[in-house]
Amino acid sequence: MTITMYDLAGAEDARRFSPYCWRIKMAMAHKDLDVETIPWRFTEKDRLPAGTKTVPTLIDGDTVIGDSWEIADYLDRKYPDRPLLQGKSERGLAKFLTAWTESVVHPALTRIVVLDIYKHIAEKDREYFRTSREARVGKTLEAFTADTEANVAAFQKTVHPLRITLRMQDYLGGDAPNYGDYVAFGAFMWARSISPVRLLAADDTIAAWRSRLLAAFDGLAGKALGYPV
Amino acid sequence: MTITMYDLAGAEDARRFSPYCWRIKMAMAHKDLDVETIPWRFTEKDRLPAGTKTVPTLIDGDTVIGDSWEIADYLDRKYPDRPLLQGKSERGLAKFLTAWTESVVHPALTRIVVLDIYKHIAEKDREYFRTSREARVGKTLEAFTADTEANVAAFQKTVHPLRITLRMQDYLGGDAPNYGDYVAFGAFMWARSISPVRLLAADDTIAAWRSRLLAAFDGLAGKALGYPV
Numbered sequence: 001m002t003i004t005m006y007d008l009a010g011a012e013d014a015r016r017f018s019p020y021c022w023r024i025k026m027a028m029a030h031k032d033l034d035v036e037t038i039p040w041r042f043t044e045k046d047r048l049p050a051g052t053k054t055v056p057t058l059i060d061g062d063t064v065i066g067d068s069w070e071i072a073d074y075l076d077r078k079y080p081d082r083p084l085l086q087g088k089s090e091r092g093l094a095k096f097l098t099a100w101t102e103s104v105v106h107p108a109l110t111r112i113v114v115l116d117i118y119k120h121i122a123e124k125d126r127e128y129f130r131t132s133r134e135a136r137v138g139k140t141l142e143a144f145t146a147d148t149e150a151n152v153a154a155f156q157k158t159v160h161p162l163r164i165t166l167r168m169q170d171y172l173g174g175d176a177p178n179y180g181d182y183v184a185f186g187a188f189m190w191a192r193s194i195s196p197v198r199l200l201a202a203d204d205t206i207a208a209w210r211s212r213l214l215a216a217f218d219g220l221a222g223k224a225l226g227y228p229v
Numbered sequence: 230m231t232i233t234m235y236d237l238a239g240a241e242d243a244r245r246f247s248p249y250c251w252r253i254k255m256a257m258a259h260k261d262l263d264v265e266t267i268p269w270r271f272t273e274k275d276r277l278p279a280g281t282k283t284v285p286t287l288i289d290g291d292t293v294i295g296d297s298w299e300i301a302d303y304l305d306r307k308y309p310d311r312p313l314l315q316g317k318s319e320r321g322l323a324k325f326l327t328a329w330t331e332s333v334v335h336p337a338l339t340r341i342v343v344l345d346i347y348k349h350i351a352e353k354d355r356e357y358f359r360t361s362r363e364a365r366v367g368k369t370l371e372a373f374t375a376d377t378e379a380n381v382a383a384f385q386k387t388v389h390p391l392r393i394t395l396r397m398q399d400y401l402g403g404d405a406p407n408y409g410d411y412v413a414f415g416a417f418m419w420a421r422s423i424s425p426v427r428l429l430a431a432d433d434t435i436a437a438w439r440s441r442l443l444a445a446f447d448g449l450a451g452k453a454l455g456y457p458v
Contacts, residue, residue, distance in 0.1 A: 086318075087316065087318040087319070088403070089315075089316045089318060089319045089402070089403070089407070090316070090318045090319035090321075090322055091403055092319075092394075092398055092400065092401055092402045092403030092404075092407070092409075093319055093322035093323060093325075093326055093401055093402070093407075093409050094322060095394050095397055095398060095403075096322075096326060096390060096391070096394040096401055096409070097322055097325060099389075099390040099391075099393035099394045100329065100390040102393075103389050103390050103393060104389075104390060160328075160332050160333075161325060161328040161329040161332050161333060162325070162328075164328035164331075164332060165321075165324050165325040165328045168324055169321055169324060171321065172321055172322055172325055173318070173321045173322070174317070174318070174320055174321030174324075175321075178318070178321070178322075180321075180322050180325070
């Protein structure tokens with residue numbers, strides 16, 4: 001049976017920008033599993049299966065899961081004979097990497113891209129998006145993102161631990177990518193999908209890692225609609 | 230044959246404050262290996278074995294290693310039948326955790342404790358320490374550490390990814406500590422050994438994790454000379 005996944009989309013069906021959804025699309029490819037993605041918008045809560053209210057939401061036969069970490073766990077449990085996303089022993093540190101990505105990297109990126117998100121989402125999503133995000137940051141999106149140069153400099157500093165790590169090895173997983181790589185890479189796909197801002201210098205070690213992941217799985221991520229990086 | 234390790238000491242032989250040395254003392258206990266530590270001071274470069282110039286330096290028979298990460302790798306390779314510090318698959322993410330600890334946590338702690346280090350080291354180390362550290366930060370140690378309250382608040386924010394992770398699991402390694410735990414814990418032992426400043430609120434999840442590691446291995450870390458936390 002086909003596995004399906006609700007995937008956050010912009011105004012165009014092909015513009016898929018959720019960092020959490022990108023984790024799972026890369027994870028599915030890692031496990032060599034096909035997935036049919038269904039474009040979904042912020043204001044379509046009613047279209048999601050009962051009991052879930054966020055994306056990615058994965059539907060595999062009778063199983064419905066609406067959380068990226070739980071989906072990754074499920075995929076390894078359900079399909080243990082395909083390449084593992086993470087062994088039991090690395091799962092603990094992947095939780096730390098995920099906490100760092102969500103509490104440090106995503107907020108630093110939000111300052112750069114949140115207005116670009118607004119510009120790329122469907123008309124019907126815009127009022128909800130602007131109102132909820134401006135309430136969260138206490139400013140207009142325009143004021144919050146005004147100083148791109150400073151925000152990019154702050155972002156580049158924020159990701160320095162990633163840079164140090166990737167000077168010593170090709171992937172966060174070591175010689176090959178694992179779920180932690182897809183978690184961190186999801187943040188870069190989020191930006192790439194909706195923002196023309198250049199986040200990294202061409203000679204940044206992180207940019208080389210990003211290129212490897214953009215090319216992985218026959219260019220799954222690199223061929224997606226977005227801005228050149 | 231006894232394994233020995235050069236271990237950074239303060240004015241008293243018993244005051245051992247290097248975060249890097251604490252990683253390895255915890256790692257040796259994890260592997261249930263005895264180690265004889267030799268107190269060593271900053272200005273005693275000449276006392277270290279040829280080819281090494283930093284501590285921890287481990288001497289195991291003919292093997293001499295002067296880098297904590299390489300020592301951890303060596304211990305797992307040389308003693309594979311004892312509990313592993315890190316499996317091959319988690320080694321990649323442990324590198325990230327180490328990069329984060331050294332590039333984010335240590336600098337935030339330095340702002341709090343560097344003057345306390347100065348006060349606790351041997352008389353003969355003080356001029357070297359003050360001169361080299363003041364050159365690095367561009368201020369007197371007194372000026373650099375003046376606003377303890379603000380520095381502690383900044384530190385507590387810095388370690389937030391650790392806090393999120395430890396709300397979901399007891400250790401960075403998951404159900405049990407692994408090398409990543411000892412790397413992060415080393416930073417807290419550094420502070421505890423030389424500074425009376427209270428870094429964490431009593432109800433901080435990180436404090437509970439620190440308590441578990443202070444108690445581990447018959448209280449190896451908790452019994453060491455330092456300030457109550």
